[in-house]
């Protein structure tokens with residue numbers, strides 16, 4: 004187990020180094036960092052002095068390691084646009100994105116599994132047909148269209164829910180949450196649904212396909228032949244086997260939920276890292292963009308690691324080292 | 331004479347398909363007495379597995395038993411409601427499938443699967459069920475059962491897994507065991523052991539066995555009677571010594587032509603020229619007529635039913651009384 008985790012950790016570090024290299028290249032070569040920092044009137048000499056002070060004349064390898072060292076301490080420089088440390092900016096926006104991502108992942112996972120299992124167990128039911136047709140809409144309509152449609156129906160026409168923002172936020176010191184106020188809870192509903200729709204249909208179709216496959220397996224036939232109850236067969240035996248591959252894919256999806264929150268955050272003016280990134284792209288605020296890249300990579304790597312470990316815990320074939328294969 | 335454990339009467343299994351109704355099992359009747367071993371043979375697609383699935387009530391929809399009756403100890407079971415039939419499965423009828431590698435759920439230990447099955451059918455505490463499970467594993471010949479019971483299926487070899495499957499099928503002392511090619515997927519070296527274990531345990535518990543197999547050697551060794559199936563119908567059914575050494579039906583003669591030689595399946599099939607008709611395109615008259623070297627006029631018009639002949643039943647016009655008289 005330990006060896007397995009260490010190996011995965013080493014791989015993760017490698018991936019992060021590669022991303023850091025890309026991020027550094029962007030940071031260093033997209034636009035001129037000095038030009039972005041000094042005013043138009045600064046003399047060539049002043050600029051040169053700043054360049055020297057920032058270490059931009061040092062050997063490139065040295066600069067890269069300094070970049071990585073700073074990144075490890077959470078320092079990504081100062082935002083050109085907002086003149087604030089990038090890490091502070093990201094940290095202050097992180098709770099909004101994470102709450103949105105988890106809310107939508109919860110919706111996606113719960114509904115996705117329930118609907119997937121239902122459509123697999125009752126393929127002939129008209130409800131299943133409806134769900135499957137609806138799921139096609141979910142995967143094919145772009146997120147921003149769904150968001151706008153939801154805003155139009157529930158915020159503009161029915162006026163049930165707010166159309167933008169995060170509502171009242173409660174500051175817990177190390178975290179600010181919108182989940183403790185009524186307006187916050189009402190505000191998260193539409194963006195969470197919007198963001199979850201794609202993942203939900205994906206999970207649903209995955210669960211359905213896996214479950215149908217598993218239901219045809221010999222061990223399910225044998226479980227029925229042993230007279231186990233439908234409940235035990237469907238949920239004890241079939242669902243558990245279905246979830247093994249589903250865990251991997253949904254886990255990885257969580258990473259993309261955070262990454263693709265960009266669009267939803269923009270549509271709903273959600274004050275998260277995604278909208279921070281979009282605003283930074285518009286003005287080529289390179290330090291923020293570089294840091295965002297590293298952040299998303301970190302999210303993916305960490306989730307990957309967790310998924311691998313979960314997978315390992317669920318599937319005894321991986322867990323029990325080396326089959327004894329005795330007689 | 332006491333009622334047989336299993337009695338199947340005129341059972342027909344049909345699947346509605348796009349190209350019309352497919353009859354996978356056609357008007358099959360037979361019975362098995364307590365402690366008796368009935369071998370079922372016939373080439374691939376003859377309907378052997380389907381007969382087993384129908385008896386245990388596990389035909390995949392839209393397939394169904396369209397006519398006929400199935401009795402267990404004289405009690406009709408093919409019309410039981412789903413929940414009652416579920417209680418029959420595993421409790422009264424145990425089933426063993428071909429592939430031990432895929433018959434066990436990979437995510438549960440052997441103990442979990444045994445205890446779950448035992449407690450589904452018998453009012454035992456978890457601890458008692460576990461004791462019973464260890465006893466069963468001992469019975470099927472798994473060494474060091476009390477330790478190995480907590481292993482996962484993938485930690486056992488193929489032969490050992492099939493022993494576990496047998497333990498699972500027998501864990502509530504069923505009266506009938508349907509074994510569908512229980513050794514086909516195993517190494518030749520362990521096949522005999524598995525058959526021995528099954529035979530011994532069923533004999534001890536007095537269970538009847540319906541043994542589906544391609545292996546005539548196994549039939550000759552352990553079956554009391556043998557049923558030969560062809561295109562969903564019974565061609566011949568009777569005592570092993572009769573059917574094997576003195577086959578009556580031309581198809582059985584072809585099948586037995588290879589016993590007890592050690593021909594491979596491919597060579598064995600060449601004993602009978604041609605192949606079984608598709609179930610949607612069964613010829614009029616006797617289904618075997620395109621391949622039969624004894625076929626005569628009547629065989630192309632009328633379909634023969636299995637009728638008594640020399641201690642057995644044979645579905646062939648050659649043995650029809652009227653024909654014999656004329």
Ligand SMILES: Nc1ncnc2c1ncn2[C@@H]1O[C@H](COP(=O)(O)OP(=O)(O)OP(=O)(O)O)[C@@H](O)[C@H]1O
Pocket residue numbers: 345347352354372373374375376377378379380381390393609
């Ligand atoms: N779900 C289904 N729908 C339609 N036809 C089916 C279905 N399942 C099986 N059949 C048909 O039923 C027939 C009997 O199949 P069965 O599995 O009983 O054959 P078998 O004698 O056990 O052959 P084998 O020796 O290959 O196991 C086959 O011809 C098959 O095509």
Ligand code: SF4
Pocket residue numbers: 579580581616617618619622623624625626629634645646647648
């Ligand atoms: S009935 Fe005719 S065709 Fe069929 S097996 Fe007998 S002789 Fe051959």
Ligand SMILES: [Mg+2]
Pocket residue numbers: 378379380510
């Ligand atoms: Mg079969």
